[in-house]
Amino acid sequence: MAELADAVIRIEHLFKEYATDAGPVPVLKDVSVSVASGEFVAVMGPSGSGKSTFMNILGCLDVATTGRYLLDGKDAGTLDGDELARLRNQVIGFVFQGFNLLPRATLEDNVALPLIYRGTPRGERLARAHEMLDKVGLGAYYRSRPNQISGGQQQRVAIARALVTRPRLILADEPTGNLDTATGREIMALFTELNRQDGITIVLVTHEPDIAGHAQRLVRLADGRVIYDGLVEHAQAHHLEKTL
Amino acid sequence: MTAAMLAEAWLAMGANRLRTLLTMLGMVIGVGAVILMLAIGQGTQRQVEASIASMGSNLFIVLSGSTTSGGLRMGSGATPTLTLTDAQAIEELPAVAAVAPSSPGTAQLVYGSNNWSTQVYGTTPAYLAVRDWKLAAGFPFTDSDLRSATRVALLGKTVVDNLFGGEDPVGKTIRIKNSPYVVLGTLAPKGQSLDGRDQDDTVIIPVTTAQRKLFGTQFAGTVRFIMVQAESGEAMPAVEKSMNELLRQRHRIREGTDNDFSVRNLTALANTAAETAQVMSLMLGAIASISLLVGGIGIMNIMLVSVTERTREIGIRMAIGARGEDILLQFLLEAIIISVIGCLIGVGLGVGGALLVSTLSGMAVVITVTSILLAFAVAAAIGIFFGWYPARKAAAMKPIDALRYQ
Numbered sequence: 001m002a003e004l005a006d007a008v009i010r011i012e013h014l015f016k017e018y019a020t021d022a023g024p025v026p027v028l029k030d031v032s033v034s035v036a037s038g039e040f041v042a043v044m045g046p047s048g049s050g051k052s053t054f055m056n057i058l059g060c061l062d063v064a065t066t067g068r069y070l071l072d073g074k075d076a077g078t079l080d081g082d083e084l085a086r087l088r089n090q091v092i093g094f095v096f097q098g099f100n101l102l103p104r105a106t107l108e109d110n111v112a113l114p115l116i117y118r119g120t121p122r123g124e125r126l127a128r129a130h131e132m133l134d135k136v137g138l139g140a141y142y143r144s145r146p147n148q149i150s151g152g153q154q155q156r157v158a159i160a161r162a163l164v165t166r167p168r169l170i171l172a173d174e175p176t177g178n179l180d181t182a183t184g185r186e187i188m189a190l191f192t193e194l195n196r197q198d199g200i201t202i203v204l205v206t207h208e209p210d211i212a213g214h215a216q217r218l219v220r221l222a223d224g225r226v227i228y229d230g231l232v233e234h235a236q237a238h239h240l241e242k243t244l
Numbered sequence: 245m246t247a248a249m250l251a252e253a254w255l256a257m258g259a260n261r262l263r264t265l266l267t268m269l270g271m272v273i274g275v276g277a278v279i280l281m282l283a284i285g286q287g288t289q290r291q292v293e294a295s296i297a298s299m300g301s302n303l304f305i306v307l308s309g310s311t312t313s314g315g316l317r318m319g320s321g322a323t324p325t326l327t328l329t330d331a332q333a334i335e336e337l338p339a340v341a342a343v344a345p346s347s348p349g350t351a352q353l354v355y356g357s358n359n360w361s362t363q364v365y366g367t368t369p370a371y372l373a374v375r376d377w378k379l380a381a382g383f384p385f386t387d388s389d390l391r392s393a394t395r396v397a398l399l400g401k402t403v404v405d406n407l408f409g410g411e412d413p414v415g416k417t418i419r420i421k422n423s424p425y426v427v428l429g430t431l432a433p434k435g436q437s438l439d440g441r442d443q444d445d446t447v448i449i450p451v452t453t454a455q456r457k458l459f460g461t462q463f464a465g466t467v468r469f470i471m472v473q474a475e476s477g478e479a480m481p482a483v484e485k486s487m488n489e490l491l492r493q494r495h496r497i498r499e500g501t502d503n504d505f506s507v508r509n510l511t512a513l514a515n516t517a518a519e520t521a522q523v524m525s526l527m528l529g530a531i532a533s534i535s536l537l538v539g540g541i542g543i544m545n546i547m548l549v550s551v552t553e554r555t556r557e558i559g560i561r562m563a564i565g566a567r568g569e570d571i572l573l574q575f576l577l578e579a580i581i582i583s584v585i586g587c588l589i590g591v592g593l594g595v596g597g598a599l600l601v602s603t604l605s606g607m608a609v610v611i612t613v614t615s616i617l618l619a620f621a622v623a624a625a626i627g628i629f630f631g632w633y634p635a636r637k638a639a640a641m642k643p644i645d646a647l648r649y650q
Binding site: 056059061081082086088089094100101104105114116117118122165 | 247567
């Protein structure tokens with residue numbers, strides 16, 4: 001478990017409800033999770049278990065109904081839209097299942113995009129974008145466009161974009177969901193490297209046990225509650241097959 | 245930051261070139277129409293004002309009255325009731341600046357082998373002051389010419405051109421109805437009058453000469469009309485009243501009987517013409533402004549479509565740290581760039597169109613810096629006004645909803 005003092009993420013008794021015509025529908029019910037700096041956590045759970053909502057709240061894209069969420073020591077519940085945007089820009093790097101690159105922009109512009117919102121000068125933006133593209137092995141594609149490269153390469157670009165702000169935390173939502181197994185493994189190797197060598201905290205949602213196997217720790221959600229939180233090896237040995 | 249935003253806006257506009265161009269076209273046509281219409285309207289206005297200025301200011305014209313003989317009513321000026329002494333009496337009235345009695349007629353002019361028929365004005369030296377008419381060369385005739393009815397003449401530019409060609413007319417002798425007249429000077433060109441007559445097609449001679457030697461008169465000393473200039477615009481009603489009283493008294497017109505003369509306020513007529521021109525100018529501008537408004541609505545329409553289409557992009561930008569105001573600025577900049585570029589092209593088109601109209605039709609056009617600046621200000625305002633709502637809509641999206649949008 002995470003030492004609380006060094007927690008990047010600290011969630012306490014978090015509830016989330018969605019208002020529908022048939023009244024409020026609870027999605028997360030009393031979730032408490034902490035993630036320490038440098039951890040690699042996989043979040044698993046069946047469809048409707050609330051893992052997407054959980055990730056959205058972690059990423060400050062959505063806010064909890066009740067409960068406390070401290071990101072990098074700041075209470076997300078007390079921040080306004082602009083402050084949340086700054087937090088997303090400075091602390092978090094996002095990697096999505098659908099890559100979410102801007103189709104019209106070149107790869108270097110895509111990677112440099114988060115720096116625009118920090119007011120970084122263009123020269124420095126491009127230098128950092130090039131550095132990150134080199135790091136994910138796409139040094140030859142600065143001026144290509146997303147539709148000119150493969151899915152695996154697009155996800156690498158998305159990772160480069162997440163890294164360009166030098167975030168403490170990477171949130172990855174099914175990053176291998178649109179990729180074949182081999183490419184997925186390469187992407188996971190990249191995440192592992194970022195976690196081990198650069199010490200970046202990673203929280204990754206997946207429904208594939210293989211992919212979750214790259215993490216150190218597993219958080220399993222079902223019906224809006226945490227039903228398992230512990231080491232991946234332990235879970236694989238005892239629970240994984242059962243709960244799939 | 246702003247430079248980066250501009251680059252982004254440019255990229256987004258370039259992504260759908262045809263649509264951007266069509267949106268811009270609305271602004272181009274709107275601004276072009278406003279510039280063109282203002283140019284034509286102001287040109288007409290300026291022309292009317294120039295004609296008015298050429299007429300002279302604060303002017304009355306006193307015409308001898310109509311008469312009825314055997315049931316036939318004659319027009320104004322049919323009965324020669326006004327005399328030179330009437331004119332002298334009017335000159336004594338307070339607030340009257342100048343008085344010019346006139347006896348016009350048409351005569352054939354001859355110089356060398358050229359001849360020309362024109363309007364000959366018999367009048368006094370005051371006429372030049374009343375009409376604010378300068379001499380181009382030579383000098384005017386004087387009161388002593390008036391007393392002795394000398395045969396001297398001042399020629400308008402059209403007459404000079406037709407009789408003399410390139411020759412200098414001052415000091416030369418022309419023949420009017422076979423009598424020799426010395427040309428004392430030539431008049432500065434005045435151009436067209438309000439009703440389109442050529443004011444320069446004229447010859448001015450002393451009124452006494454016209455009466456006694458050129459045209460003759462039914463009764464000695466009568467004139468066709470008297471031009472009266474008041475000292476100021478404010479004095480005009482008082483002058484009109486005292487002039488009426490004076491002339492009724494001098495002509496012994498009894499209470500309850502019609503005047504045998506009529507007084508017309510030329511300046512009031514001219515002002516009406518000027519106001520008409522101004523209203524026309526405003527109306528042209530207003531009609532053109534409607535097309536500018538339609539162009540603005542076109543921008544809003546396209547921006548709304550663009551915001552919806554790019555919802556996912558907005559979500560991505562928000563996820564990686566764009567604040568609401570960053571998104572707002574991005575879409576607002578796009579709207580402003582479209583309208584300002586459209587405006588630039590529109591100004592070019594409007595100015596070109598105005599010059600073309602003036603070359604083809606000879607219509608007077610006036611392009612002022614003010615109208616161009618106004619068009620720019622309006623275009624920028626339209627960009628902001630019609631871009632604001634779509635941009636606001638984009639900025640107000642919740643990141644999670646925008647990101648999930650399919």
